[in-house]
Amino acid sequence: AQKVTQAQTEISVVEKEDVTLDCVYETRDTTYYLFWYKQPPSGELVFLIRRNSFDEQNEISGRYSWNFQKSTSSFNFTITASQVVDSAVYFCALSERQGAQKLVFGQGTRLTINP
Amino acid sequence: EPEVTQTPSHQVTQMGQEVILRCVPISNHLYFYWYRQILGQKVEFLVSFYNNEISEKSEIFDDQFSVERPDGSNFTLKIRSTKLEDSAMYFCASRYTGERTEAFFGQGTRLTVV
Numbered sequence: 001a002q003k004v005t006q007a008q009t010e011i012s013v014v015e016k017e018d019v020t021l022d023c024v025y026e027t028r029d030t031t032y033y034l035f036w037y038k039q040p041p042s043g044e045l046v047f048l049i050r051r052n053s054f055d056e057q058n059e060i061s062g063r064y065s066w067n068f069q070k071s072t073s074s075f076n077f078t079i080t081a082s083q084v085v086d087s088a089v090y091f092c093a094l095s096e097r098q099g100a101q102k103l104v105f106g107q108g109t110r111l112t113i114n115p
Numbered sequence: 116e117p118e119v120t121q122t123p124s125h126q127v128t129q130m131g132q133e134v135i136l137r138c139v140p141i142s143n144h145l146y147f148y149w150y151r152q153i154l155g156q157k158v159e160f161l162v163s164f165y166n167n168e169i170s171e172k173s174e175i176f177d178d179q180f181s182v183e184r185p186d187g188s189n190f191t192l193k194i195r196s197t198k199l200e201d202s203a204m205y206f207c208a209s210r211y212t213g214e215r216t217e218a219f220f221g222q223g224t225r226l227t228v229v
Binding site: 033035037042043044045046047050091093099100101102103104105106107108 | 156220
């Protein structure tokens with residue numbers, strides 16, 4: 001069975017600090033996909049990134065970066081120089097390669113950036 | 116930019132009533148999904164729909180739930196007899212075919228059962 005764990009329920013930092021959101025996953029599939037979604041206070045789910053299991057290169061997009069470590073089954077997300085607008089709930093998710101590719105979500109991490 | 120659209124944004128219904136939540140997926144997408152998020156909790160998969168039939172469903176998706184794509188553009192979730200515990204945010208999502216594609220979500224419908 002697939003499982004995603006986000007151990008950090010809430011994180012609060014001061015603006016401009018760097019913050020890392022942890023994600024650990026479990027799956028028996030050899031090929032799978034990992035995702036991060038952002039849920040701002042308005043409630044929608046905003047896609048941030050997809051990572052394939054066979055591609056362990058880290059990725060950077062502006063102030064966002066992702067560290068995929070297959071050896072530790074982790075897919076962590078770092079925001080550099082955080083801003084108040086980054087305040088949201090962030091979900092890590094996993095999907096299998098076959099079939100419907102449904103998403104299995106973690107519990108989410110509520111990130112609050114204080115001015 | 117194409118987006119998934121859900122209506123209504125908020126629905127209040129009495130326990131035991133039927134509700135239909137509506138979604139218009141992105142036009143060239145072929146996989147459709149419903150997810151549920153009880154307030155303050157994680158997002159849970161309900162059902163996936165492909166080629167005009169259910170391809171997978173979760174344990175949550177019992178006989179009270181049904182999905183339909185009535186006209187080639189809308190994708191609906193029906194709850195036949197709502198219960199208090201059905202109160203949640205319901206998200207529709209769609210995905211283009213192929214393995215390496217991500218799902219895009221609608222803004223959600225908040226269902227409140229009283």
